[in-house]
Amino acid sequence: MKFADYFLNWFEKYKQNSxxxxxxxxxxxxxxxxxxxxxxxxxxxxxxRKLAQEYIDxxxxxxxxxxxxxxxxxxxxxxxxxxxDGDAKINPFAAVEVxxxxxxxxxxxxxxxxNKKKTLTMAEYxxxxxxxxxxxxxxxxxxxxxxWGKYVTHEGRATAKQIQLLIIYVALKTGARxxxxxxxxxxxxxxxxxxxxxxxxxxxxxxxxxxxxxTKNISSIRKVQVDEDTLxxxxxxxEWLNKYEIETELNTLFIEKDKRxxxxxxxKTLEVACNQCQIEPITIHKxxxxxxxxxxxxxxxxxxxxxxxxxxxxxxxxxxxxxLVEETER
Numbered sequence: 001m002k003f004a005d006y007f008l009n010w011f012e013k014y015k016q017n018s019x020x021x022x023x024x025x026x027x028x029x030x031x032x033x034x035x036x037x038x039x040x041x042x043x044x045x046x047x048x049r050k051l052a053q054e055y056i057d058x059x060x061x062x063x064x065x066x067x068x069x070x071x072x073x074x075x076x077x078x079x080x081x082x083x084x085d086g087d088a089k090i091n092p093f094a095a096v097e098v099x100x101x102x103x104x105x106x107x108x109x110x111x112x113x114x115n116k117k118k119t120l121t122m123a124e125y126x127x128x129x130x131x132x133x134x135x136x137x138x139x140x141x142x143x144x145x146x147x148w149g150k151y152v153t154h155e156g157r158a159t160a161k162q163i164q165l166l167i168i169y170v171a172l173k174t175g176a177r178x179x180x181x182x183x184x185x186x187x188x189x190x191x192x193x194x195x196x197x198x199x200x201x202x203x204x205x206x207x208x209x210x211x212x213x214x215t216k217n218i219s220s221i222r223k224v225q226v227d228e229d230t231l232x233x234x235x236x237x238x239e240w241l242n243k244y245e246i247e248t249e250l251n252t253l254f255i256e257k258d259k260r261x262x263x264x265x266x267x268k269t270l271e272v273a274c275n276q277c278q279i280e281p282i283t284i285h286k287x288x289x290x291x292x293x294x295x296x297x298x299x300x301x302x303x304x305x306x307x308x309x310x311x312x313x314x315x316x317x318x319x320x321x322x323x324l325v326e327e328t329e330r
Contacts, residue, residue, distance in 0.1 A: 177201070184254070
């Protein structure tokens, strides 16, 4: 059997039912890339380490470090199972050297990559937070609108700007993942205990119609404490939805009925907000990094921060925010 076909069978047999849809899509992208490659159209028992290395080299010419290592890991895992099942004798991907795009950068490009904005400073965080609070309170006395800054979204095609900016605000105040915020329902807003409950995500990458999905891992199921400012804005928002008879999917907070969400749309809206505050724009995912870095620099225990972000331990914190953890310890 050709490797591309074997990989598809392996995925369907051992992986498909144990991973989320977003991860399933990543496997299918790898399978498609294999089907268009020399190694993917070679019989399993004829694949050599040299052929595997050539594929890894080609892949690395257009992909960053994390993607390159993840790709190699999936191919290696497939062959490991093939050996166990008696379909292969060796694993040609076991000892290949991972190549990736970053290695081709010159010193100037590496410096630009290193200096690329990763989080907001405390001053920038406060500036954006106050801007959003004032803006949202004023926006919820207006009807839904779709034009803001230089980006124009026509009514009926995308979500109202009020909703988009509230998503950004919740991301800033909780550090939650984008898909987790989209997965919030009104049952998850615990006004009495001043918490938001995260126990599911919204599959916004589904190109037909989104739906609820499992969280990234069991540690991602958590309750996050929020302040009265956040709860007050959510109350304003709830009244605004009722006033303008805006219906959401499956009682979610932010998924307007029959409308699609795109990561790029939120990032463009966030860019306008940052520009309004005279802040260098960042992405919504980097608001999660900002939230973590703010807590760490304020001296909050790293185990508390990890739990709030939905990590099982502090390993990820040390990998991503190691310098902040060290500064806090000092």
